[in-house]
Amino acid sequence: MYCIERLDTGGQWIQEICFKTEFKAFVNARTKSRATLKTYRVVHATWNQVVTVVQGSAESH
Numbered sequence: 313m314y315c316i317e318r319l320d321t322g323g324q325w326i327q328e329i330c331f332k333t334e335f336k337a338f339v340n341a342r343t344k345s346r347a348t349l350k351t352y353r354v355v356h357a358t359w360n361q362v363v364t365v366v367q368g369s370a371e372s373h
Contacts, residue, residue, distance in 0.1 A: 313357040316341045318350055325353065334363060341366045 314337035317325040328344075331337040334354065341352040341364075349368030356363055 314338075314363065315355050315357050316344070317353050317355055318344070319352070328352075330357060338364060338366075 313330045313332060314334045315330040316328045316337055318328055320326055329340065331340065334356075337354045341354050344350070345352045345366040345368045351365065351367045353365040354363040355361065
């Protein structure tokens with residue numbers, strides 16, 4: 313399982329939703345990031361390992 317987490321204003325990661333595949337989780341995180349301009353990451357649930365971080369475009373400039 314791959315879970316999407318959102319970085320809130322206090323610096324905490326908030327888990328939102330999980331997917332069976334890394335690809336679905338990444339596409340969903342990227343879509344959310346572009347829509348909300350917030351930072352999301354994909355975490356492998358079993359290993360608790362960050363797979364990727366996607367930053368909203370306002371934060372990446």
